[in-house]
Amino acid sequence: MATDSRYPPLAAGALVYSTLKEQIVSLALPPGTSLSEKETALLFQVSRTPVRESFVRLAQEGLVVVLPQRGTRVSLIDPELVEEARFMREQLERAVIRLACKQFPPELLPPLEENLEAQRVCIRDHNSKQMFKLDEEFHRLLFAGCRKLGTWTVIQQMNAHLNRSRILWLANDPDWSKLFEHHRAMLAAIRAGDADHAELLMKEHLRLAILDVAMLKEAHPSYFV
């Protein structure tokens, strides 16, 4: 469980780790990019030791692949793992939103509302990166409300592949309004306590993420396995 906030080894190592992770997930460091320990150490102005520590953590999350004596690379996106992550999210989120319909702390409803409003702004401004973050935050809040944040954290580990695909997808096919409407309807269902409807919405919502990976792979062949 990589709860960053709970095991903060301090400064240097943690900083390198979180920076690299951010860049990898956002595709600023595209899949396949070579990362040498020495080079990265020079870049961050630290020694190889904390860099190595961060590489170990990233490898454990499947974000990089370490080939002994050969090099370290940003992992390629595995289409099978993309679908598997989506499958996993569907099962867990359907269960969670059912819970949310029965017991959701009222003090977390305003944050969800604010999030929705921010999504609306993002759609207007065509800000796909921010929209992605808000989407993540919306779902995270659902888990938080059901006291299942540990589950969300574990999901994140698997999401390395799915998220990178989704970023590519969101950049190409900006059908954000459908996502937004889903979110809006889900929140309404939670307020109404309609678990069956909420689950159905979540199911449809996450099936939108059954991306046409083949299409993405065609557009970015070097990014995939």
Added chain:
Amino acid sequence: MATDSRYPPLAAGALVYSTLKEQIVSLALPPGTSLSEKETALLFQVSRTPVRESFVRLAQEGLVVVLPQRGTRVSLIDPELVEEARFMREQLERAVIRLACKQFPPELLPPLEENLEAQRVCIRDHNSKQMFKLDEEFHRLLFAGCRKLGTWTVIQQMNAHLNRSRILWLANDPDWSKLFEHHRAMLAAIRAGDADHAELLMKEHLRLAILDVAMLKEAHPSYFV
């Protein structure tokens, strides 16, 4: 995703990591045990570097807690995370066994049969540790058959707390025959393709793991948060 077999940093570090993990999950290293880098390095006859690497990995899985400048300890069992892990498994395994009823590769049925037979032997011999491993293997085979091994791997990360509780529980209340009967019935349902029945069985099966954590905590107060 900590697929040990896929990112093997080689010998020393990986050996320390897997050995410590084994000992922690089996409670040979009880929750709360202090682990110093230097001490562990001496024990394994390696330098502190690979030990440190293994500590980082174990911390990421929640098996140890690193307190900067203070020490490293085997993590205490968090009852909330125990239930959360069980919840997560229930959702995923119910979905997986439904899949298994529709598409399970026939060549994986014999291994399941052999596993069941081994379970019978374990029950006869009152071998709780082996029984625990066989139970894990049984469920892993289900995921393997549905091509969802990545999901199983991620589950394992969350299982650190649940598994340790289950080991305590299995040692106390050896109602293994019920587990065995569940496994047997599940396999029969898969053969028959009866998804509804299989899911119901799995649901009941995993609800057995709603352990009386309070009881365990009373028996081993120092092991829990």
Added chain:
DNA sequence: GCTACCATACTTGTATGGTAGCATGGAATA
């Protein structure tokens, strides 16, 4: 021209010395 070999420049893996922060216990003080 083609192939096999080898020197070299990389890579990650490991060992070790030094640094900063924290806990503990004893001594000095009120």
Added chain:
DNA sequence: TATTCCATGCTACCATACAAGTATGGTAGC
């Protein structure tokens, strides 16, 4: 006697040096 302060020894953290394996380019031989 109770309390504060400080020295000491512990810890993890980081930097550096060395070891070992790998890819590559040039060269000698065929």
